[in-house]
Amino acid sequence: MSAFHGRAIDAIRRIPRGTVATYGQIAGLAGSPRAAIIIGEILRRQTQSADLPWQRVINKEGRISIVNMQFPAALQAELLRSEGVDVREVNGAYHVDLTRFLWNGS
């Protein structure tokens, strides 16, 4: 695990219940604002070893962009709703209003 990787995990664990963060936001907190895509790479395999609020990470558009069969978007939406995040569904796509639920980073 690299330093960036470790810092990214820490940042994700810091996301408060009931809020969401973007890949870019986490990358920034981990020290590399332009490495957003790496956050997805990390989650793509870190998901199973729980103790990580992976469901709170979505893309800049406020959409769930997960592509993992083990952990489908429907599950992510379900988990977010269970902690109070309003997830809207529009034919298979899930949206979150970032103006209301985006974590302020502290």
Place this chain on the structure above:
DNA sequence: AAGGTGACTAACA
């Protein structure tokens, strides 16, 4: 060892 590929995104054409 070297190159391709992304759960991304900002900048450009």
Place this chain on the structure above:
DNA sequence: ATGTTAGCCACCT
């Protein structure tokens, strides 16, 4: 509005 490009860096050939 829509499409491409360039950074980023962990992983997998």
